[in-house]
Amino acid sequence: MVFKAKMPTIKTLKKQCHEYWSKIVRLRDMHKCQMCGSEEYLQAHHCIVTKKNGGSTRYDTRNGVCLCYGCHIGKIHGGASQDWIGRYWMKVNALVPIEIQEDIKLQSNKYFSTTNKTVHLEIRESLKKELIELEELRLNVFAEMSTHI
Numbered sequence: 001m002v003f004k005a006k007m008p009t010i011k012t013l014k015k016q017c018h019e020y021w022s023k024i025v026r027l028r029d030m031h032k033c034q035m036c037g038s039e040e041y042l043q044a045h046h047c048i049v050t051k052k053n054g055g056s057t058r059y060d061t062r063n064g065v066c067l068c069y070g071c072h073i074g075k076i077h078g079g080a081s082q083d084w085i086g087r088y089w090m091k092v093n094a095l096v097p098i099e100i101q102e103d104i105k106l107q108s109n110k111y112f113s114t115t116n117k118t119v120h121l122e123i124r125e126s127l128k129k130e131l132i133e134l135e136e137l138r139l140n141v142f143a144e145m146s147t148h149i
Contacts, residue, residue, distance in 0.1 A: 013120035017059050020127035025064030033068035041069035
């Protein structure tokens with residue numbers, strides 16, 4: 001008897017995509033709060049609120065920043081540091097040409113405004129691949145650093 005893998009629900013796929021997105025953001029930011037430098041109680045925060053733009057930047061890793069719980073909840077969601085988030089996002093995305101930003105926006109709108117499971121499977125696999133590549137890069141950098149010590 002052959003068993004077919006059960007297709008995950010859209011809720012499960014969205015959760016998995018968010019988990020990959022969060023891991024990538026924290027890894028990219030070297031597991032440090034980008035506001036205070038703390039390495040404890042880290043969370044990934046969306047720079048651009050995803051509900052206001054229809055979710056088009058929800059899984060875009062350039063729309064994330066690693067923050068500790070205190071900065072995330074106390075400073076960002078407390079309203080005192082929205083300027084900081086805006087400046088951070090501009091700095092991270094300053095190297096991305098406008099044409100590419102527009103293309104990403106078009107692609108994102110196509111992908112994230114849907115509840116199509118196949119599309120979310122593609123997103124999940126893309127995020128998984130990005131995470132693996134980032135982890136490999138990190139390991140290579142550490143290996144290279146250890147040979148120079």
